[in-house]
Amino acid sequence: MREFGVSPTNSLNERVPLYISDKRELAAFCERASGSKVLAVDTEFIREKTFYPRLCLIQVATEEESAAVDPILIQNLSSLRALLEDPNITKVFHACSQDLEVILQAMGCVPTPVFDTQVAAAFLGYRQQIGYGALVEQCCGVRLPKAESLTDWSRRPLDAEQLKYAEDDVIYLPRIYHQMMEELREKDRLWWVEPEMAEVTSREHFSRPPEQAYLHLKRSGSLTRKQLAVAREVSAWRDVTAAERNIPRKWVVSDEVIVECCKRVPKSVDRLRRIRGTEQIADRDARGIVEAVRKGEACPPEDYPESKRKDRPSAEAESVADLMYAMLRIISEKSGVATKVIATRDDLLDVAAGRLGSRLMKSWRYEIAGRQLEALLSGKVGLTVKDGRVEVL
Numbered sequence: 528m529r530e531f532g533v534s535p536t537n538s539l540n541e542r543v544p545l546y547i548s549d550k551r552e553l554a555a556f557c558e559r560a561s562g563s564k565v566l567a568v569d570t571e572f573i574r575e576k577t578f579y580p581r582l583c584l585i586q587v588a589t590e591e592e593s594a595a596v597d598p599i600l601i602q603n604l605s606s607l608r609a610l611l612e613d614p615n616i617t618k619v620f621h622a623c624s625q626d627l628e629v630i631l632q633a634m635g636c637v638p639t640p641v642f643d644t645q646v647a648a649a650f651l652g653y654r655q656q657i658g659y660g661a662l663v664e665q666c667c668g669v670r671l672p673k674a675e676s677l678t679d680w681s682r683r684p685l686d687a688e689q690l691k692y693a694e695d696d697v698i699y700l701p702r703i704y705h706q707m708m709e710e711l712r713e714k715d716r717l718w719w720v721e722p723e724m725a726e727v728t729s730r731e732h733f734s735r736p737p738e739q740a741y742l743h744l745k746r747s748g749s750l751t752r753k754q755l756a757v758a759r760e761v762s763a764w765r766d767v768t769a770a771e772r773n774i775p776r777k778w779v780v781s782d783e784v785i786v787e788c789c790k791r792v793p794k795s796v797d798r799l800r801r802i803r804g805t806e807q808i809a810d811r812d813a814r815g816i817v818e819a820v821r822k823g824e825a826c827p828p829e830d831y832p833e834s835k836r837k838d839r840p841s842a843e844a845e846s847v848a849d850l851m852y853a854m855l856r857i858i859s860e861k862s863g864v865a866t867k868v869i870a871t872r873d874d875l876l877d878v879a880a881g882r883l884g885s886r887l888m889k890s891w892r893y894e895i896a897g898r899q900l901e902a903l904l905s906g907k908v909g910l911t912v913k914d915g916r917v918e919v920l
Contacts, residue, residue, distance in 0.1 A: 544694035545594040557606040563589040567619045567700035570626045571680040578769045582633040583680035588697040595693050611638040619700045621659045628733040641728040647707045652863030663699045719891040737763040745782040752831035754789040757823030764819040851875045858896050
């Protein structure tokens with residue numbers, strides 16, 4: 528275990544980052560950390576040329592010490608996996624989705640329980656999707672350098688500057704976690720945050736089965752349900768193919784070509800080749816695409832995916848949504864909860880149209896906003912402008 532910097536100290540700025548590259552050293556750290564109630568976690572990975580992200584570094588920190596674990600040099604990470612799965616230790620991340628995906632792929636586990644400081648921040652008056660650096664500056668008064676943000680974390684050896692940068696990504700999280708938990712309890716918002724946290728940390732949120740790959744297809748909003756059936760098959764074929772070769776999806780076939788295939792439905796390689804952007808596709812892949820198109824074309828109507836298309840709201844509905852959004856802004860400012868966390872424009876349109884099941888009509892969202900929006904729509908309250916600001920009448 529190599530140490531960089533000065534002697535251990537209680538100061539976060541002077542704390543020694545530990546670089547762990549040996550199984551025994553990792554087991555010793557995990558044994559010490561097992562008594563902690565909080566474990567901050569972050570990862571460094573690369574995926575520009577691969578389908579699967581390559582985990583290059585795992586940063587972990589308790590309130591007493593921090594470490595950079597090298598998964599490239601340590602083949603057996605079982606002791607760290609046990610720590611990540613310990614139900615008595617809260618794992619604190621900032622914007623956890625990609626980290627959880629990488630950890631699941633590399634270590635075969637999903638850390639639990641998880642607290643995401645980016646999610647919590649949106650309920651405590653910070654801007655929507657605040658970055659880690661900005662959060663540290665606001666909560667801890669520390670401005671973090673970003674000199675290593677584009678470093679190649681797969682290269683060895685790592686130097687002291689890289690390790691200090693990596694450590695910075697976790698050492699402040701335990702303090703921020705405790706600050707946020709205290710404020711959430713004071714405001715009685717912990718029960719608001721927990722369901723949102725559960726949603727973003729669920730395996731379904733960051734895993735992507737091949738049969739659902741079409742849901743992430745760019746420019747697919749114009750496709751009919753029948754065309755989406757083709758998109759589902761071609762996208763699934765692409766995911767399986769890219770995974771087998773461990774290359775990026777777009778190296779197999781681009782989103783734009785898939786969407787065009789859904790519209791033209793090429794039934795032969797020759798017809799496929801008439802689509803711009805297919806020149807560099809290998810013949811075997813061209814045949815695979817055509818076969819996937821045929822499979823999608825043969826899908827019975829009752830098995831078509833739900834359409835992504837949405838009817839364009841009328842001008843009147845848009846105007847009502849604009850008025851509702853003005854009230855939503857007032858609610859957001861007074862409550863300190865980010866506007867998009869409370870409701871999207873689609874949520875507002877659902878309420879305005881009287882559609883059942885809107886999340887604005889449930890739980891904390893109804894208490895904070897749904898009830899007031901109902902009053903606005905029924906004419907019981909109104910909006911006015913006073914001193915250049917919109918206010919509720």
